[in-house]
Amino acid sequence: MKQFILKRLGLSVVTVFLVAVIVFFLTHILPGNVARQYLGRGATEEDLAEFRRVFGLDRSLLAQLFGWIGDLLHGDLGQSMQYRGPVSDILLPAIGYSSKLACVAFFLIVPISIAGGVIAAMNRGKKIDRAITVGGLSAAVIPEFVWAIVLVLTVGVTFQIFPVSAFPDEDNRSILNQIWHLILPSISLLLVLFGYIARITRAGVIEALESDYMRTAVLKGMTRRKAVSKHVLRNALLPTIAVIASQIPYLIGGLIAVEIVFNYPGFGTILKGAVDARDYSVLQSGVIVSSLVIVVFQLIADILFAVLNPRIRQKVTE
Amino acid sequence: MSATNIPTLELRSLEVAYTVRGIDREVLRDVSFSIAPGEAYGLVGESGCGKSTAAFAAMRYLPRNGKITGGAIFFEGKNIVEMADDEVSGLRRSAISMVYQNPATALNPTIRVGDQVAEVFQLSGVSKSDSLAMAQAALVQVQIADPAQVMRRYAHQLSGGMAQRVVIAMALASNPRLLVMDEPTTGLDATVEAEVLDLVRELRRDTGTAVLFISHNLGVIRNMCDRVGVLYAGALVEQGATADLFNNPSHPYTVGLLRCIPRGGLHKSADRLDTIPGTPPALGTHFDGCVFVDRCALVEDKCRTVQPQMVNVSDSHVARCLNSDKASAMPRSIEQIEYASQSGIHATHNGDTLLSINHLSKVFTQDGHKVQVINDVSFNLGFGETLGLVGESGSGKTTIAKLVLGLVSPEEGGVVTLDGKGLAKTLNRRDVHDVGAMQIVFQNPDQALNRRHSVTRIVGRAVERLRGFNVSDAIDRAHELLSGMRVEASLHSVRPVQLSGGLKQRVAISRAFAGSPQIVVCDEPTSALDVSVQAAILNLLVDLQKQDQTSFIFISHDLGVVRYISDRIAVLYLGRVVEFGTSQRVFNGPFHPYTEALLSSVPNVDGTIRKRIPLTGVVPSPSNPPSGCVLNPRCPRKVGSGYESLCESEEPDLNEVEPGHFMRCHIPVAKLKQLQS
Secondary structure, rough: HHHHHHHHHHHHHHHHHHEEEEEEEHHHHHOOOOOHHOOOOOOOOHHHHHHHHHOOOOOHHHHHHHHHHHHHHOOOOEEOOOOOEHHHHHHHHHHHHHHHHHHHHHHHHHHHHHHHHHHHHHOOHHHHHHHHHHHHHHHHHHHHHHOOOOOOHHHHHHHHHOOOOOOOOOOOOHHHHHHHHHHHHHHHHHHHHHHHHHHHHHHHHHHOOOOHHHHHHHOOOOOHHHHHHHHHHHHHHHHHHHHHHHHHHHHHHHHHHHHOOOOOHHHHHHHHHHHHHHOOHHHHHHHHHHHHHHHHHHHHHHHHHHHHHHHHHHHHHH | HHHHOOOOOEEEEEEEEEEEEOOOEEEEEEEEEEEEEEEEEEEOOOOOOOOOHHHHHHHOOOOOEEEEEEEEEOOOOOOOOOHHHHHHHHHHHHOEEEOOOOHHHHHOOOOOOOHHHHHHHHHHOOOOOHHHHHHHHHHOOOOOHHHHHHHOOOHHHHOHHHHHHHHHHHHHHOOOEEEEEEEEEOOOOOOHHHHHHHHHHHHHHHHHHHEEEEOOOOOHHHHOOOOOEEEEEOOOEEEHHHHHHOOOOOOOOHHHHHOOOOOOOOOOOOOOOOOOOOOOOOOOOOOOOOOHHHHHOOOHHHHHOOOOOOEEEEEEEEEEEHHHHHHHHOOOOOOOOOOOOOOOOOOOOOOOEEEEEEEEEEEEOOOOOEEEEEEEEEEEEEEEOOOEEEEOOOOOOOHHHHHEEEEEEEOOOOEEEEEEEEOOOOOOOOHHHHHHHHEEEOOOOOOOOOOOOHHHHHHHHHHHHOOOOHHHHHHHHHHHHHHHHHOHHHHOOOOHOOOOOOHHHHHHHHHHHHHHEEEEEEOOOOOOHHHHHHHHHHHHHHHHHHOOOEEEEEEEEOOOHHHHOOOOEEEEEEEEEEEEEEEHHHOOOOOOHHEEEEOOOOOOOOOOOOOOOOOOOOOOOOOOOOOOOOOOOOOOOOOOOHHHHHHHOOOOOOOOEEEEEEEEOOOOOHHHHHOOO
């Protein structure tokens, strides 16, 4: 098991490194002169040279690449071109905010979607099954930022059930109130991801329900409910875990759009600001951070998968 | 009425239907039988005749689209059709258990085996810690060595025989009064099958449990059951005490089934196998008269209109046939093929060597360990000859076939020579002629045929590739081949999924014959088929061989089939040939101790009682073979032979013990003969 984790960890490091290289070159092959674009037409040659010197743009591409990666390894995300301060000062608080939103969204989406899938599977062919599968799929075709706007306008503005801002006022920032404010943005993500996760869960549960070992359990004299909880769920959730892990990048992408709609000072808002201002150092670091998150979650999913599935666990321990 | 007069299980006029595309289709038609306490009742019949449905109905467990449409099922006098769900669950917890066809999938893959057995005890209220101790005791009862260790394993870590023991332990844990066994040994090696059957017999003697035993294998049924019922198209057509029914079969279907089996020393050189013409009716077909009319050799007009009733053949034997007295003397059914031979290139080489393989070995690397799966195998194959390869799973049968075909490459020193020409080690370095000269027919035609292509295309492509025909010639030849294999012209444009198992296998054989092969490797070609279809396929292969002098390498775990079709036989154990000789010699003895044990484990449909020579223990891993003779830890003849120390220290050579009969054994053949007489 230890060996398996180490191997996966090594692969993750390689992945992040490759992402770093690709991101670096992508931002540097963008057309135009970074310094000129940033400082505008009025800048003099001296200004440009000074800008290039400060941000290290006068070095060769490879030197820049390795300098940047070296800095990253030391935890130095570089200097923001827009704010003239360390990128970490801007990015870290934003990541903090986004993590809160992601947590709330995750703990809303995963249990509800899985429960939806299990309920649909247990009532296969009945009305509730059709409602869940058709409803979930219909909801998923509408992008999360549209949902966000619709939700703000309906339950936020018209019915005033949820606050329309994702960020509470300064006078009450208790954890509960913060979570309360994050529910509406999370629901817009839930609506998009629910159909997908529920459908995979449903398929997994149906397969397990029809398995020979489920038949064995029932013919041992177990009640159906008990057989489901003991024999079905663990086997059925294996594919679901893989799907959820594969949806993490989508969740992050969704966060960006939703944060902007709800005017939430998270990672997505900062990243969009960086794109608008052509703040390459923030953009690069932002992408690295998000790839890191994706890789970590994939790793967790792999380990969880192995822990739940003795066949893989045995293979990885051999 | 005293308690002993109440049958443990009684099906009374049971009707079961499956709803397919909105229409109810009859699966069981008016089925009635009863099982007395302690009795073993067997149900036989081909696939799709309703055996398993009857078994699951007895558990009141039908598929989602299945329902009981009439009749009743009594368990100890109580109708379980009308019982509440709780009550049925209660019966399953305490009185009725089931053993399934596929033990590996019947166990939950993510829960330890011990916990799954313990669950049964917990369901009847035993505490968790006590239940684990009881589970371990249950594993001891089914003769699992090292039960403490097995308790902690998962299903995928068990061999097939071991998994079935666990399932049996689970079934017996509730002390059932009725045990339903649905094809419990299908898919297991003959030696493992024999052990499981011995175990069931012993447990039955100890516990007095009544058994409903479902099998397509008439030999197994004959050896396990007190009474037998024969199902056809969902109807019980014959029933009787086992010996009566087998010795005097009185329904044409039963007679046909028994005649299909290659048994009692039948050989292709002298005897052609009977078949049952036609195919079983589609699910839910309605019959005004007898269900067997379409395939019956004794059919008369009245059979089509009058539903036959059960008539007494003897006190303990009934048959549902208007002509039951004539059944056992009914005319034989033998079909001939008309196969248009086109090759004609190797017609009269009889006796010469066609294929010779020398010193083939194969080492696989598994988790960093070297595993020698084939160890220095050599043999010759003549023109028009069939070589049978037999041995337990893991003995290397299929690997040898793959080596010959070039699907895996042999180790240094191994040579395959075809018609005097050394062949390249791997398939992609062999030319089209060499590839076409050796072809294979697989066990499972479902997986071997491309389901997206039509039958003509499957065969036509092979003709194109291997014979270099243009498309239209290839299609003509494909039609010719298919018609020759008795695949009707109306079926040439369909896809394999629309064909029955037997027809699919005929298509697969047509494909193998597309390149006018000199050698066809048949890897368990009839193992997935019903006996009547098996007989037709074997007849087809024999006909093809007679016409074209085609040679076969025939792999099967069914020794009766191998004996029937083979001219010579190689018995394999742990990647070594342990015995080699003519079919006659290998099956009539003197035997190699391994062959002896293998042969004695086959349940005999003739009902002659044979003493089983057990092979103790499990097949050792080829990564760590025993020292000396590889068979010695399991050898039934080692102890007391006087050669014990030699057996344990030195590996014997393959010696010619009689003219044309080779054995790898230290014990002299005269001594073996004496021990085996």
